[in-house]
Amino acid sequence: MKAINALLILLVTPFFMYSQSQSGKVIYEYQINDATYLKEQRINKNPKLAKTVQTINNSLRNAQSKIKFELEFNNNASRYSMQPVLELEGDRTTAYAVIFLNGNRVYYSSIRDNLKLTQVDMFGDNFIIKEKGNSFKWKTTTITKKIGNYTCYKATAVISTTNSKGVFNKEVTAWFAPQIPFNFGPKGYGGLPGLILELEEGTLRYYASNVVIKSKENLDIKAPTNGKIVSVDEFDQINQNLNNNRKKQK
Amino acid sequence: MKKIILSLVFVFATGIVVNADSKVEKTNQIVSINPEDECSDLYFAVRDFILSQGFSMNTAIMAAIKAEEECFNEIIEIIE
Numbered sequence: 001m002k003a004i005n006a007l008l009i010l011l012v013t014p015f016f017m018y019s020q021s022q023s024g025k026v027i028y029e030y031q032i033n034d035a036t037y038l039k040e041q042r043i044n045k046n047p048k049l050a051k052t053v054q055t056i057n058n059s060l061r062n063a064q065s066k067i068k069f070e071l072e073f074n075n076n077a078s079r080y081s082m083q084p085v086l087e088l089e090g091d092r093t094t095a096y097a098v099i100f101l102n103g104n105r106v107y108y109s110s111i112r113d114n115l116k117l118t119q120v121d122m123f124g125d126n127f128i129i130k131e132k133g134n135s136f137k138w139k140t141t142t143i144t145k146k147i148g149n150y151t152c153y154k155a156t157a158v159i160s161t162t163n164s165k166g167v168f169n170k171e172v173t174a175w176f177a178p179q180i181p182f183n184f185g186p187k188g189y190g191g192l193p194g195l196i197l198e199l200e201e202g203t204l205r206y207y208a209s210n211v212v213i214k215s216k217e218n219l220d221i222k223a224p225t226n227g228k229i230v231s232v233d234e235f236d237q238i239n240q241n242l243n244n245n246r247k248k249q250k
Numbered sequence: 251m252k253k254i255i256l257s258l259v260f261v262f263a264t265g266i267v268v269n270a271d272s273k274v275e276k277t278n279q280i281v282s283i284n285p286e287d288e289c290s291d292l293y294f295a296v297r298d299f300i301l302s303q304g305f306s307m308n309t310a311i312m313a314a315i316k317a318e319e320e321c322f323n324e325i326i327e328i329i330e
Contacts, residue, residue, distance in 0.1 A: 038303060048288075049295040052317045092320065099312045100305075122312065161304055168304030239307040246293065 023074040023219035026195070027083075027210040028186050030067065030101065032060055034203040056096045063097035069206070071186060073195075077221040078184035080107040101204075106224045107188035109133060116188060119224035120235070126227030129235045134183070134191030138174070147197045148211065150177035155192055164243075173200040180213060289321035 038057055043050045071080045082103035098104055106119040114133040119126060136157045143154040152175035161168045174185060176194040185196025186206045197208040230238065297314035301307065 038300075043299065046295055048292045048321070049299060052292065052296055052320070053299065055320075056313065092323070095316055096313065099309060099316065104312075120308070122308070123315065161306055163301045163305070163307050163310070165298075165301045165304075170304065236307065239311055242311055243297075243307060 022213065022215050023072070023217055024180070024182065024211065024213040025219070026071045026197070026208045028069040028071065028206045029064070029209045031064060031205045031207065032203055033205055055093055056100065059093045059096035060100060063094050066094065067097060067101060067103060069186060071184060072219055072221055073182050073184045074219050074221055075182070076112045077108065077110045078182070078190065079221050080186055080188065102187060108223045109184060109188060109190055110223070111183065117223055118188060119227050127235060127238070128224055128227040128229045129232055130229050131232050136189065136191050138192055140192070145175060147175060147177065147208065150179050150197060152177045152197055153194070170202055174198070180211070289318045289325070292321050293318040
């Protein structure tokens with residue numbers, strides 16, 4: 001009888017462990033894998049455009065050591081944003097890096113509410129894009145690699161962007177750690193059976209440089225509230241209207 | 251004879267002044283290229299380029315606005 005009790009305790013204990021409140025914080029940094037971020041082909045005929053594209057590429061390269069992101073999470077929700085950097089104030093060209101890294105956005109996900117909120121700061125005007133939770137169609141693989149002390153599995157998904165020039169599909173690769181059983185990651189990516197510790201998005205690679213898991217503390221993850229709540233379609237329409245207004249001016 | 255020489259000098263000097271004036275006018279014309287047009291053209295070029303690389307309209311517009319702003323700043327710095 002004693003042996004059966006001991007076995008029961010052994011089997012049940014992990015469930016209690018995982019049902020405990022847990023939370024954590026990850027710092028992500030980024031790296032450009034290619035020599036350039038934006039391809040500089042076919043723009044030589046326009047020297048001003050060529051100069052701007054070069055400035056954007058330089059901006060992303062130079063900001064690699066300055067810009068960091070923070071993901072805070074508990075069992076239910078996560079919040080991802082760029083860490084404030086004092087050096088950026090007055091640095092005119094780093095603003096390009098912030099735009100292309102979506103540093104002007106705060107990503108919030110809630111599993112319980114099946115909800116995703118993205119707060120966007122558009123030069124002082126704030127919007128909160130509201131959409132349903134995880135919509136990524138991941139293909140998980142058995143390919144692994146070690147990130148810190150964690151064994152991570154490779155998963156890929158195709159992200160589709162539609163704009164006035166057409167439909168663009170890009171593959172995103174995530175490396176997730178089943179040892180850290182939270183379904184979140186950088187830039188609103190998530191829905192995998194483990195925390196995403198590395199994300200490859202085009203030539204950009206976001207990687208976890210610091211992982212802290214708090215087993216007894218439950219972090220309060222607050223949803224963004226500063227901004228006009230809009231749907232994805234409404235936000236697209238706002239941008240389309242901005243674009244049309246410029247056309248009229250010209 | 252003196253009168254002839256003086257009148258020739260006057261005609262020659264007038265020609266220099268007129269030429270100098272036209273040079274000033276030409277220089278002014280170069281400066282007076284409309285920076286609004288130049289920077290606005292850059293706005294559209296950057297926006298279209300970013301869109302052609304598969305980014306969202308939001309990213310394209312934000313980068314284009316930034317490029318236009320930088321273009322104005324550069325012109326202001328040159329004038330100053």
